[in-house]
Every structure is written in C-alpha cells, then in structure tokens.
Amino acid sequence: xxxxxxxxxxxxxxxxxxxxxxxxxxxxxxxxxxxxxxxxxxxxxxxxxxxxxxxxxxxxxxxxxxxxxxxxxxxxxxxxxxxxxxxxxxxxxxxxxxxxxxxxxxxxxxxxxxxxxxxxxxxxxxxxxxxxxxxxxxxxxxxxxxxxxxxxxxxxxxxxxxxxxxxxxxxxxxxxxxxxxxxxxxxxxxxxxxxxxxxxxxxxxxxxxxxxxxx
Amino acid sequence: xxxxxxxxxxxxxxxxxxxxxxxxxxxxxxxxxxxxxxxxxxxxxxxxxxxxxxxxxxxxxxxxxxxxxxxxxxxxxxxxxxxxxxxxxxxxxxxxxxxxxxxxxxxxxxxxxxxxxxxxxxxxxxxxxxxxxxxxxxxxxxxxxxxxxxxxxxxxxxxxxxxxxxxxxxxxxxxxxxxxxxxxxxxxxxxxxxxxxxxxxxxxxxxxxxxxxxx
Amino acid sequence: xxxxxxxxxxxxxxxxxxxxxxxxxxxxxxxxxxxxxxxxxxxxxxxxxxxxxxxxxxxxxxxxxxxxxxxxxxxxxxxxxxxxxxxxxxxxxxxxxxxxxxxxxxxxxxxxxxxxxxxxxxxxxxxxxxxxxxxxxxxxxxxxxxxxxxxxxxxxxxxxxxxxxxxxxxxxxxxxxxxxxxxxxxxxxxxxxxxxxxxxxxxxxxxxxxxxxxx
Amino acid sequence: xxxxxxxxxxxxxxxxxxxxxxxxxxxxxxxxxxxxxxxxxxxxxxxxxxxxxxxxxxxxxxxxxxxxxxxxxxxxxxxxxxxxxxxxxxxxxxxxxxxxxxxxxxxxxxxxxxxxxxxxxxxxxxxxxxxxxxxxxxxxxxxxxxxxxxxxxxxxxxxxxxxxxxxxxxxxxxxxxxxxxxxxxxxxxxxxxxxxxxxxxxxxxxxxxxxxxxx
Numbered sequence: 001x002x003x004x005x006x007x008x009x010x011x012x013x014x015x016x017x018x019x020x021x022x023x024x025x026x027x028x029x030x031x032x033x034x035x036x037x038x039x040x041x042x043x044x045x046x047x048x049x050x051x052x053x054x055x056x057x058x059x060x061x062x063x064x065x066x067x068x069x070x071x072x073x074x075x076x077x078x079x080x081x082x083x084x085x086x087x088x089x090x091x092x093x094x095x096x097x098x099x100x101x102x103x104x105x106x107x108x109x110x111x112x113x114x115x116x117x118x119x120x121x122x123x124x125x126x127x128x129x130x131x132x133x134x135x136x137x138x139x140x141x142x143x144x145x146x147x148x149x150x151x152x153x154x155x156x157x158x159x160x161x162x163x164x165x166x167x168x169x170x171x172x173x174x175x176x177x178x179x180x181x182x183x184x185x186x187x188x189x190x191x192x193x194x195x196x197x198x199x200x201x202x203x204x205x206x207x208x209x210x211x212x213x214x215x
Numbered sequence: 216x217x218x219x220x221x222x223x224x225x226x227x228x229x230x231x232x233x234x235x236x237x238x239x240x241x242x243x244x245x246x247x248x249x250x251x252x253x254x255x256x257x258x259x260x261x262x263x264x265x266x267x268x269x270x271x272x273x274x275x276x277x278x279x280x281x282x283x284x285x286x287x288x289x290x291x292x293x294x295x296x297x298x299x300x301x302x303x304x305x306x307x308x309x310x311x312x313x314x315x316x317x318x319x320x321x322x323x324x325x326x327x328x329x330x331x332x333x334x335x336x337x338x339x340x341x342x343x344x345x346x347x348x349x350x351x352x353x354x355x356x357x358x359x360x361x362x363x364x365x366x367x368x369x370x371x372x373x374x375x376x377x378x379x380x381x382x383x384x385x386x387x388x389x390x391x392x393x394x395x396x397x398x399x400x401x402x403x404x405x406x407x408x409x410x411x412x413x414x415x416x417x418x419x420x421x422x423x424x425x426x427x428x429x430x
Numbered sequence: 431x432x433x434x435x436x437x438x439x440x441x442x443x444x445x446x447x448x449x450x451x452x453x454x455x456x457x458x459x460x461x462x463x464x465x466x467x468x469x470x471x472x473x474x475x476x477x478x479x480x481x482x483x484x485x486x487x488x489x490x491x492x493x494x495x496x497x498x499x500x501x502x503x504x505x506x507x508x509x510x511x512x513x514x515x516x517x518x519x520x521x522x523x524x525x526x527x528x529x530x531x532x533x534x535x536x537x538x539x540x541x542x543x544x545x546x547x548x549x550x551x552x553x554x555x556x557x558x559x560x561x562x563x564x565x566x567x568x569x570x571x572x573x574x575x576x577x578x579x580x581x582x583x584x585x586x587x588x589x590x591x592x593x594x595x596x597x598x599x600x601x602x603x604x605x606x607x608x609x610x611x612x613x614x615x616x617x618x619x620x621x622x623x624x625x626x627x628x629x630x631x632x633x634x635x636x637x638x639x640x641x642x643x644x645x
Numbered sequence: 646x647x648x649x650x651x652x653x654x655x656x657x658x659x660x661x662x663x664x665x666x667x668x669x670x671x672x673x674x675x676x677x678x679x680x681x682x683x684x685x686x687x688x689x690x691x692x693x694x695x696x697x698x699x700x701x702x703x704x705x706x707x708x709x710x711x712x713x714x715x716x717x718x719x720x721x722x723x724x725x726x727x728x729x730x731x732x733x734x735x736x737x738x739x740x741x742x743x744x745x746x747x748x749x750x751x752x753x754x755x756x757x758x759x760x761x762x763x764x765x766x767x768x769x770x771x772x773x774x775x776x777x778x779x780x781x782x783x784x785x786x787x788x789x790x791x792x793x794x795x796x797x798x799x800x801x802x803x804x805x806x807x808x809x810x811x812x813x814x815x816x817x818x819x820x821x822x823x824x825x826x827x828x829x830x831x832x833x834x835x836x837x838x839x840x841x842x843x844x845x846x847x848x849x850x851x852x853x854x855x856x857x858x859x860x
Contacts, residue, residue, distance in 0.1 A: 542847075610775055
C-alpha cells in the first residue's frame with residue numbers, strides 16, 4: 001500500500017519516524033508484550049500529523065510499509081490503509097500534550113492482569129519504588145504515581161472522554177491502563193516513551209508479586 | 216524414511232506444507248511449548264490428505280523429513296513412518312471443519328496446569344479480555360469464549376467421541392484442552408492457527424495469574 | 431591441564447564424550463539451570479571409566495578442556511585436575527545401571543524450590559501428567575512416578591548410602607532430588623538423559639504451579 | 646566526553662576495566678536486571694581510584710565511553726561527566742574491603758520485591774541452600790547468610806552510615822538490599838562479583854517462591 005505525503009512533510013522525516021516505530025515494535029514484540037497482532041505504536045510528525053501502525057499487522061515483523069500517516073482527528077492521510085482501531089487514543093495524547101513525540105500501547109500479560117486486578121479501584125497507586133524515578137518529573141521514591149484503569153469498550157469516543165475527564169479534573173497522568181486490555185504511555189521522544197513503558201511494566205509486575213506474597 | 220506421494224498431490228505442495236509445519240514447530244519449541252519431544256502439528260493437503268509430524272521427533276530440530284502424509288482416517292500414506300499417536304484428533308478437525316488448513320497441539324506449562332485446574336469444571340470460560348478478539352469470529356471483549364477440558368486417555372477414539380459430542384450438541388469450539396496434557400487449536404491457515412494458539416496461551420496464563428492473586 | 435588416557439581408551443572416544451558433555455552443559459546453562467558455576471555432567475567411557483566436568487568451571491563457557499577422566503570409584507585418572515565434589519554420585523549410577531551412558535545434575539530454581547517443598551514428605555509423587563510418558567518405561571499418564579528427595583549433606587558417602595538403600599528396597603528410580611540443592615537424572619544416551627531432565631523440570635514446575643493455585 | 650587520566654594510571658588499565666564493566670553491564674541488562682537505565686557498576690583502579698558507570702546511560706548499550714574515573718570520595722577525576730548518584734556506596738566498599746575489585750548494583754524484579762518483603766525484618770536469612778557455597782567463605786549449606794535490607798533514601802550519606810554501622814557492629818556482609826530498590830554485592834574480581842550476584846538473585850527468587858507456596 002503506497003503512502004502519499006502532503007507537501008509540508010519531508011519524506012525523510014516520515015521515513016525516519018516509520019523506521020523508529022518499526023524498530024520499537026520489533027523489540028517490544030520480542031519481549032512478548034504484543035501477543036497475537038495486538039498493540040499499536042505512533043510518533044508525531046508535526047502539529048497536524050502522526051505516523052501510526054496499520055491495523056492487524058504482526059508486530060514482530062513490522063517494517064516501514066506497515067506504518068501510515070493520520071491527521072490529529074485520526075483520519076488516514078494519503079493512503080487507503082486502515083489505521084489501528086485505537087488511533088483516536090493516540091491523537092488525543094498528541095493534542096493534549098504538545099511535547100509528546102511518541103505513544104506506545106502494549107498488551108503484556110502483566111499489564112492485562114494488573115488492569116483486571118485494579119479495575120475495581122479504578123487506579124493503581126505506586127509508592128516507595130526507586131524505579132518511579134524513571135518517570136519524567138519524579139525525583140524520589142517518596143512521590144506517589146497514580147495510574148488510572150479505565151473500563152474497556154469497543155467504542156473509542158467513550159475512552160477518549162474518560163481520559164479527558166481525568167485530565168480536566170487536573171490530575172497528573174503519565175500512563176493509563178484499560179481493563180482486560182493493556183497500557184498506554186508516551187514521552188518527549190521514543191527513548192523516554194520506552195523508558196516509561198519499561199519502568200511501568202516492571203512496577204506493575206512488582207505490585208502483582210507483592211500481592212501474590214500477601215505482602 | 217522416504218515419502219512416496221499419490222499422483223494427485225503435487226510434490227511442491229507437500230514440500231511447502233512440510234516446510235511450514237517444520238518452521239512453526241521450531242518457533243513453538245523455542246518458546247518452550249513442546250517439552251521433551253511432545254506436541255504435534257499438521258496441515259491439510261487436500262480433502263483426503265494431511266501432512267503431519269512423525270512420532271517422537273525433537274520439535275526444536277524438525278526438518279522436512281520429519282513430516283509424513285496421512286489420509287483422513289489417520290493412516291500413513293506412501294511411507295513406513297509412524298504418525299503421532301494423536302493423529303486421529305487432527306484428521307477429525309479436518310473432517311469437521313472443511314475450512315481448517317492447520318492444526319497445532321502443544322504442551323506448555325501454562326496449558327498443562329490450566330488443564331488440570333479446570334478439569335473439574337470441564338471447561339474454562341474466558342470473558343472480558345480484549346485479546347479474545349484474536350479468535351476468529353470474536354469482535355468484542357464482551358463475548359464469551361468457552362474452551363472445554365476433556366479427560367485424558369491413551370485411547371484416541373474416546374477423545375474423538377468427546378469432541379464429536381461437544382460439536383453435535385451445537386456448541387462453538389475454537390480449541391480444546393486435554394486434562395494433564397495440552398491444547399488443540401486450528402485455523403484457516405497457519406497464521407490464524409498460530410494467532411489462536413498465541414492468544415489462548417496468553418489468556419490461560421492471565422486466568423492462572425488472576426487465581427494466584429485470588430482475584 | 432593435560433589429560434593422559436589409558437591405552438584402553440581411544441582418544442577419539444574420550445574427545446567425543448567431552449564434546450557431548452560440553453554441548454549439553456552450554457545448552458543447560460543457557461536455560462538458567464546451572465547458576466553460579468553449580469551443576470555437573472558426565473558420560474560413561476567404558477565399564478571402568480567416565481568423563482566428568484572439572485570442579486568449579488562456568489558451565490556456560492564449558493569446552494573440551496573442562497572435562498576429565500575418572501574411574502568408577504571417582505578417582506582422577508591421568509590428570510591432576512579435581513573432579514566435581516559429587517563425582518561419587520555419578521559413578522554410583524554407572525555402577526548400578528550398566529546401561530546408563532549419561533548423568534546430568536542441575537540446579538534450576540524450580541528444582542531447588544521443589545526439593546525444599548517436598549523434603550518433608552521425602553518424595554514427590556507425579557501422577558496424571560501426559561509428559562510422564564517421556565520417562566523411559568512409562569507408557570501412560572495413569573502410571574505413578576515417585577522421585578525421592580534425600581537430605582543434603584557435604585559428605586558424599588551418606589548420599590551414596592541413601593541412593594543404595596532406596597534401590598536395595600527394590601523401588602524404581604528414574605531421578606532423585608537433594609534437599610535445597612538440585613536433581614540427578616540419567617539415560618541410555620545423552621538424548622534420553624536430556625529428555626528425562628527436561629520432562630522432570632516441566633513436571634516439577636507444574637506441581638509447584640498447582641500448589642500456588644491451591645489446586 | 647573525554648576522560649583525562651592521572652599520570653599514575655596506565656591508560657591500558659583504565660581501558661581494560663572500562664571494557665570489563667561495559668561487558669558485565671550488557672550481560673546483566675540482557676538478563677533484565679537493569680530496567681529503565683537503572684543500576685550501576687564499578688571496578689577498582691588502584692587504592693585511590695575506581696572506574697564507574699556515568700549516570701543515566703542505557704545499560705544494555707554501554708560502551709567504554711560510558712565509564713568514568715572517580716576518586717575514593719566519589720568525586721569525578723579528569724572529566725566533566727557526572728558519576729552515578731550512588732557512587733558513594735561503591736567507594737565505601739572499596740575503602741572498607743581493600744581486596745574488593747568490582748562492585749555491582751542491579752535492580753531485578755526479584756531483588757526489588759524481596760527488598761520490600763523483607764524490609765520489615767531488616768534482613769533476609771538464607772539457610773539450607775547448596776548455592777550459599779557460591780558466596781566466598783561459605784563451604785556448606787548449613788551456614789547462615791544474612792543479607793540486610795536498609796531503608797531507601799535519596800540522601801547517600803544516610804545509606805553509607807547504615808552500612809558502616811552494620812560493619813562496625815562486626816557483622817559479616819556479602820551483599821545488601823535497599824528497600825524498594827535493589828542489591829549491592831562485590832568480589833575479589835569481576836567473576837566473583839558476578840557469581841555472588843547470580844547466586845543471590847537465585848536464592849532470593851527461591852525464598853520468594855517458598856513464600857508463594859506458603860512453605
């Protein structure tokens with residue numbers, strides 16, 4: 001499927017972002033966090049556009065041709081390809097955080113199980129872990145990091161509304177879980193988004209372990 | 216051991232299926248789902264024949280010569296090799312689902328443990344997981360996916376009869392477990408069979424985790 | 431350290447056994463079953479000799495020079511190298527089973543934890559698992575496989591006496607655990623010994639999982 | 646960033662230590678024990694200097710240029726780079742043990758969870774494990790190995806004082822945990838430090854498993 005670019009987007013910029021997304025997807029697939037063609041990944045191109053994974057592709061074998069352009073309303077631009085069903089959640093993040101350059105959504109077993117376990121409380125509270133310092137803005141293990149768990153739905157506008165409601169209430173947000181589903185996190189660049197994802201996977205795993213130990 | 220093919224089967228077709236089975240077997244062995252020469256894999260050749268793994272071979276080192284031809288009654292065709300003891304379960308699937316092209320039977324620790332745990336109930340009920348959408352025909356996490364657990368036996372006709380009884384009762388079937396043993400699943404092509412297997416391994420693992428967490 | 435061979439042992443035979451031991455050791459180390467230079471491995475050379483790993487070497491980097499010759503009393507033959515402290519347990523197996531060609535002793539976390547858990551009972555009873563059929567002589571999941579757990583000691587003759595007592599009582603023995611330590615198993619060739627080890631690791635892991643699930 | 650060396654330090658010595666640190670870091674990162682740029686590693690250069698990882702680098706991609714020189718008070722020598730925040734804990738170890746040549750600090754999930762679980766007791770007591778013999782000075786599973794767990798703080802002098810207090814009380818110390826954080830261990834050379842780390846990760850994992858089994 002060919003991707004036509006608007007004149008305002010340098011082909012080299014799109015190619016570089018597509019490459020970075022495919023590299024991250026392959027590494028995260030190798031870690032087992034994208035089972036059965038799930039998960040999706042994107043990077044900002046400019047104020048109006050983002051590059052995002054095409055729906056349903058095997059994330060372990062992703063190449064540049066599996067990435068497409070969308071506008072910030074989540075519509076395909078210059079291609080007949082279909083973007084991931086959850087594109088609206090990515091573009092919402094780019095609209096709400098002008099500094100966000102990369103969004104990662106994965107589905108590890110730890111993320112899925114944690115989302116089910118903490119769904120009753122609506123959030124998971126992380127506190128006392130040195131690794132919280134891996135999240136931008138956190139400089140001590142004594143800070144508190146709250147990750148909301150939103151109910152799952154196949155209707156994306158509902159999820160967009162829940163994220164908006166959280167943010168409009170003035171609460172800090174570094175990532176969120178969707179019940180029975182997975183995690184969304186982001187960063188100022190792909191390295192920061194990856195660091196956030198890796199730290200949250202680790203911390204959710206630790207919290208599950210402590211509960212298995214009745215600690 | 217040499218494999219003679221009936222005139223009706225193009226050698227290239229058999230070779231391609233044998234290659235695809237060996238590739239899948241090596242990847243699933245690498246994942247640790249085929250311990251100690253267990254597990255078996257097949258692909259349909261035509262309405263009357265399937266290619267299947269020869270009994271007892273190390274699945275991590277499988278090559279084209281470890282695959283043989285059987286008819287839909289599970290008898291060896293054009294070879295003295297012995298097919299997997301459980302060949303009858305593969306050919307049953309090809310007979311009951313004319314669209315099935317690949318059947319996978321593995322033995323992961325998660326599959327074995329889940330089969331023991333849920334044997335008392337005779338089935339495991341999956342509900343509320345986004346990844347259920349990886350199973351053909353499921354478009355929402357709100358659907359219910361029932362995977363039966365049949366008692367183990369060394370006498371294959373008993374197992375065949377149990378699968379027939381389930382199907383004859385009109386119940387949907389995407390996969391089944393055998394108690395203390397492993398899983399069977401299938402698909403319209405090898406990619407779909409692999410996606411089903413990967414999704415079910417993931418979902419069984421999540422269900423075990425939730426129970427470990429008393430959730 | 432140089433290894434002098436008695437005239438009765440063809441250098442090619444010793445080299446082939448040393449190679450096979452080193453290959454197995456590297457693969458088992460990769461699986462994480464030989465932490466911190468633990469574990470030891472041997473193969474029979476003839477009725478009077480075995481090749482065995484030299485004490486204290488990193489099992490992940492084992493080469494032919496890390497293997498030495500011992501007699502069936504566990505004494506070094508033709509070398510100043512020191513054999514593994516537990517050599518007496520290997521040579522006992524070769525003495526008691528004339529058909530045994532390979533002995534594997536590993537230390538996986540599953541093996542260590544299972545040994546502690548089942549030490550009170552003095553044995554672990556495996557029943558109802560299809561994978562029991564991977565153990566020589568077992569043709570159905572309905573058989574019972576008893577693996578004794580012997581108390582640990584730094585004094586090898588005590589362990590040798592416990593194994594002798596078990597065998598002299600006429601009880602079948604395919605493998606044994608030592609409390610807080612690891613497993614010993616063997617086979618008619620390296621492939622069978624590996625299959626036994628892989629199947630037992632799997633089955634012990636399943637039994638621990640069932641107990642974690644209070645099942 | 647360029648590293649100027651004092652005349653007393655042969656460039657080849659610094660290069661060799663930097664190489665050894667980078668090699669160890671990459672292998673430990675691969676094992677998943679250094680999530681999200683955490684962890685730090687050092688080697689002694691001489692009585693007055695050590696080579697240590699520069700703060701915040703990805704441990705999986707570490708090269709020689711990511712290692713810098715510090716004095717035994719933890720100050721950068723001959724570079725503008727910033728050493729790891731926890732440098733004071735490394736140099737304390739070199740000051741207190743003149744024979745220590747390598748210090749490893751990692752953050753595995755097992756280490757982090759164990760540190761939280763045992764923080765109430767202030768220590769974890771290891772007893773009855775064969776693998777305790779991997780710790781220098783331990784020759785039997787019957788010995789007792791006590792690993793203290795110190796409260797976490799962002800203020801390094803507090804941690805230094807706690808380690809000093811433990812040592813000044815005459816208690817043996819092979820490693821220590823910091824609550825919600827990770828482990829410190831060391832050795833007479835990098836191989837011994839690695840063996841200590843690997844054995845302790847294994848033993849902490851076994852202790853967590855036993856508790857999950859209510860054993």
